[in-house]
Amino acid sequence: MELQIWIWLMIGLTFSLYIGIAIWSKAGSTNEFYVAGTGVSPIANGMATAADWMSAASFISMAGLISFMGYDGSVYLMGWTGGYVLLALLLAPYLRKFGKFTVPDFIGDRYYSDTARLVAVFCALIISFTYVAGQMRGVGLVFSRYLEVDINTGVVIGMAIVLFYAVLGGMKGITYTQVAQYCVLIFAFMVPAIFISIQMTGNPIPQLGFGSEGADGIYLLDKLDGLSRELGFHEYTSGSKSKLDVFFITAALMIGTAGLPHVIVRFFTVKKVSDARKSAGWALLFIAILYTTAPAISVFARTNLIDTVSEKKYEEMPVWFDNWEKTGLLKFEDKNDDGIIQYVADPQINELTIDRDIMVMANPEIAELPNWVIALLAAGALAAALSTAAGLLLVISSSVSHDLIKKIIKPDVSEKGELIAARISAFFAVIMAGYFGINPPGFVAAVVALAFGLAAASFFPAIVMGIFYKRMNKEGAISGMITGLLLMLFYMTKFKFGWFGGGTEADWWFGISPEGFGTLAMLVNFIVSLTVCHMTKEPSEEIQELVEKIRIPTIDK
Amino acid sequence: MSKNLAEEYWKKNLKYLLILLSIWFTVSFGFGILLIDELNQIKIGGFKLGFWFAQQGSIYVFVTLIFIYIYLMNRLDKKYHSKK
Numbered sequence: 001m002e003l004q005i006w007i008w009l010m011i012g013l014t015f016s017l018y019i020g021i022a023i024w025s026k027a028g029s030t031n032e033f034y035v036a037g038t039g040v041s042p043i044a045n046g047m048a049t050a051a052d053w054m055s056a057a058s059f060i061s062m063a064g065l066i067s068f069m070g071y072d073g074s075v076y077l078m079g080w081t082g083g084y085v086l087l088a089l090l091l092a093p094y095l096r097k098f099g100k101f102t103v104p105d106f107i108g109d110r111y112y113s114d115t116a117r118l119v120a121v122f123c124a125l126i127i128s129f130t131y132v133a134g135q136m137r138g139v140g141l142v143f144s145r146y147l148e149v150d151i152n153t154g155v156v157i158g159m160a161i162v163l164f165y166a167v168l169g170g171m172k173g174i175t176y177t178q179v180a181q182y183c184v185l186i187f188a189f190m191v192p193a194i195f196i197s198i199q200m201t202g203n204p205i206p207q208l209g210f211g212s213e214g215a216d217g218i219y220l221l222d223k224l225d226g227l228s229r230e231l232g233f234h235e236y237t238s239g240s241k242s243k244l245d246v247f248f249i250t251a252a253l254m255i256g257t258a259g260l261p262h263v264i265v266r267f268f269t270v271k272k273v274s275d276a277r278k279s280a281g282w283a284l285l286f287i288a289i290l291y292t293t294a295p296a297i298s299v300f301a302r303t304n305l306i307d308t309v310s311e312k313k314y315e316e317m318p319v320w321f322d323n324w325e326k327t328g329l330l331k332f333e334d335k336n337d338d339g340i341i342q343y344v345a346d347p348q349i350n351e352l353t354i355d356r357d358i359m360v361m362a363n364p365e366i367a368e369l370p371n372w373v374i375a376l377l378a379a380g381a382l383a384a385a386l387s388t389a390a391g392l393l394l395v396i397s398s399s400v401s402h403d404l405i406k407k408i409i410k411p412d413v414s415e416k417g418e419l420i421a422a423r424i425s426a427f428f429a430v431i432m433a434g435y436f437g438i439n440p441p442g443f444v445a446a447v448v449a450l451a452f453g454l455a456a457a458s459f460f461p462a463i464v465m466g467i468f469y470k471r472m473n474k475e476g477a478i479s480g481m482i483t484g485l486l487l488m489l490f491y492m493t494k495f496k497f498g499w500f501g502g503g504t505e506a507d508w509w510f511g512i513s514p515e516g517f518g519t520l521a522m523l524v525n526f527i528v529s530l531t532v533c534h535m536t537k538e539p540s541e542e543i544q545e546l547v548e549k550i551r552i553p554t555i556d557k
Numbered sequence: 558m559s560k561n562l563a564e565e566y567w568k569k570n571l572k573y574l575l576i577l578l579s580i581w582f583t584v585s586f587g588f589g590i591l592l593i594d595e596l597n598q599i600k601i602g603g604f605k606l607g608f609w610f611a612q613q614g615s616i617y618v619f620v621t622l623i624f625i626y627i628y629l630m631n632r633l634d635k636k637y638h639s640k641k
Contacts, residue, residue, distance in 0.1 A: 066612075071593075074611035078585045081616045085581045088623045089574055093630075207613060211603040219603030237597070237608040247590050254585075274631055281623040288616050295612040551570075552563050553634060 022165030033170030046282025056138025064359030079253025088280035136437025188380020248516030256452030453518030457484035476533030484525030
């Protein structure tokens with residue numbers, strides 16, 4: 001069958017599945033809309049969390065990014081999985097015991113202050129909006145590449161689908177569509193990986209395959225190290241970043257992951273505390289399947305690519321080369337007019353520019369896999385983008401309808417009224433996300449990194465101390481959150497946008513990049529919170545009892 | 558649960574956290590970053606050990622750590638709730 005038909009078929013089938021689930025799981029109460037009626041099983045919640053977490057970036061870009069960064073790419077692998085250990089051990093069970101709907105709920109109640117609640121709402125909104133814009137853009141990109149429609153049309157189709165199931169089903173609809181989306185995306189990611197691993201190494205398990213020998217009897221990684229050296233790139237298995245910076249970036253991504261509101265809120269949807277722990281375990285297991293396969297794909301794709309193009313005649317390039325040249329993501333410029341592709345590190349001599357996003361997308365074509373695999377990959381990429389977008393939209397809508405309207409502006413609103421407000425804010429959130437998808441602010445990539453730094457610098461310390469340190473009071477938490485947030489914003493805007501006099505790598509504080517600065521801002525948050533806390537009076541008996549209650553799960557038999 | 562028991566339960570929990578988080582730190586920040594040059598001297602199959610910890614091993618350990626914590630806490634929950 002032809003590729004286009006396969007693609008329409010796969011996307012049509014998966015989309016009808018999502019819509020069917022949305023109709024079946026329509027939300028009838030605020031409890032269902034915000035936390036799916038707290039009746040989600042740990043395994044289902046694990047899958048939903050995994051789909052929620054793995055975005056278009058994880059699915060499409062990460063393996064490509066690593067294949068160009070080599071060892072340095074480890075910051076994403078460790079950073080985006082290690083955060084779940086923190087979540088499972090330090091946050092999820094206690095927040096579930098606390099048992100409300102949102103992260104600002106916890107901050108507001110634990111620190112007995114609407115100011116704290118407002119600061120938390122503000123952080124949640126900034127983090128979620130920066131994130132969701134990138135997702136909508138991802139949806140548009142996939143549509144335009146595979147269905148050959150305009151990017152903007154792609155964004156609008158994506159918006160319509162998300163709108164339908166997020167507004168109708170709330171958290172309940174989102175949870176069950178995310179379960180389906182996880183299955184689609186992991187299948188789509190694994191099938192080409194397994195095929196390619198067999199082709200290149202004879203080992204069907206990609207995780208082992210990239211440590212095995214290729215057809216020529218040389219270990220794949222040794223071969224890639226050698227090729228990289230020859231072409232003037234840094235050795236694949238060692239990095240070019242400083243150890244300190246790798247340390248700080250990894251830490252910022254881990255802690256940021258644990259502080260992201262759309263991830264945390266997933267643990268409010270299970271029945272009891274022990275289920276919150278369990279679902280964090282399942283979530284990481286499901287995420288680990290993709291995250292341990294990604295670096296294998298990076299190695300396969302990079303080796304394949306160098307083998308196919310380096311010092312080969314341009315005339316003799318395979319069909320996929322032309323296809324991707326047409327999209328502009330692959331560019332060849334014959335600088336010395338010899339008709340042969342020179343792909344090297346030196347920009348003066350290098351003739352081939354490769355967009356890293358194509359490493360995953362073009363992989364099945366490079367490996368000459370059947371058409372249905374390529375179609376599957378398209379459906380998988382869409383599942384990854386849509387599931388993350390939906391989770392973020394829910395955080396935005398509940399921040400507005402629950403934390404702002406119900407808790408601060410109009411506490412006497414009826415449940416029905418709150419539910420309507422939730423749906424209306426979800427509607428506007430989708431429209432805004434779509435707008436950013438169509439007119440992406442140029443700084444999207446920079447701001448997504450900022451989202452992690454912000455989450456690490458603001459939420460994480462406030463929540464952890466809220467649970468583990470009874471003495472922490474509102475003065476300490478608020479001043480810590482604000483200092484952390486402002487410091488992070490200052491550093492990012494200074495080095496990313498050139499505000500406050502700008503600066504280059506040489507001016508980085510202690511040699512820490514803006515991506516890793518969240519760790520330092522978090523430490524400052526802790527120090528400020530603790531200092532201010534000890535200069536002001538301790539929280540009331542009531543609050544201290546609340547903390548004690550959060551620490552011990554109730555077991556209902 | 559009485560106040561004493563609750564305190565005991567919490568202390569046990571903190572002990573588990575301390576042990577598990579030290580392992581978490583060691584495999585990722587330790588083996589994957591700080592000690593990578595030393596570990597890369599050792600090779601297992603096609604993998605340099607430090608590189609393997611950074612891109613594979615640490616993730617497997619993370620998953621295992623969470624499941625160990627689940628097991629330990631379920632046991633602890635049972636023990637303390639039967640004392641109630």
